[in-house]
Amino acid sequence: MQKRKTLSPDEVFLLSDRIFKNFIDYFKPVAGQKVHIFMPIEKFNEVDTRIFIDYFLAQDIRVFVPKVANTLISVEIFENTEYETSSLGISEPVSNEDSGEAHFDYVIAPLLYCDSGGNRVGYGKGFYDGFFQSISSVSKKVGINYFDPDETIDDVWKNDIPLDYLVTPVKVLSFFNGLE
Structure with a gap:
């Protein structure tokens, strides 16, 4: 979180654009596919996913x-x-209608950190761990982050579900086969 807070708005935009391009180049999403993607919390300098959504x-x-x-x-x-802004400062659709969809091609998840095994640290509420359990096991779980993994997460809980991929501004890591 501290490293992200030091990024300027221009750096957030530039790095977000590089992450977006790496995602598109690597996964090559096509019409008809289904993507679940988070809306960015700007005050936390999260990756600007509106670039992805517009595309x-x-x-x-x-x-x-x-x-x-x-x-x-x-x-x-x-x-x-x-959209409306939630009490957590997140832009959310006004609609409360759950799609009931469980078969996504990609689930792009927010994170504070991800280690080299795909274990992610979020904001500690467990929403994505529960969500990952409710979706198809073939849905690709993709984290996006400005920074590469450099430390191992030691306190992984038994209900934590690791990511399948991590996309950064410079590379895409696959946790099936290592760096790709």
Whole structure:
């Protein structure tokens, strides 16, 4: 979190764009696929996923975003979707209609950190661990982060589900086969 806070708005934009390009070049998403992607919390300098969302919608890729109630639900969004800011400072669709979708091609998850085994550290609420358990096991779980893994997470819980991939501004890590 401290490293992210030092990034300027220009750096956030530039690094987010590089992460986006690496994602597109590596995964090559196509029309009709389904992507679940988080909305960025700007005050935390999260990766700007609006770049991804705009691209996906323009390419006829179905887009779903999280909305937090007691659990994390998945709301499908469109060009004309209306948003409101949640109590957590997250832009969320006004709709509370859970899509019920469990078969995503990609789930792009927020994180503070990810180690070289795909273990992620989020904000400690456990929403994504529960969400990962509720989706198809073939959905690719992709973390996006400005920084490479350089430390191992020692306190992994038994219910934690690791990521399948991590996309950074300079590379894509696969936790199936190492660096790709």
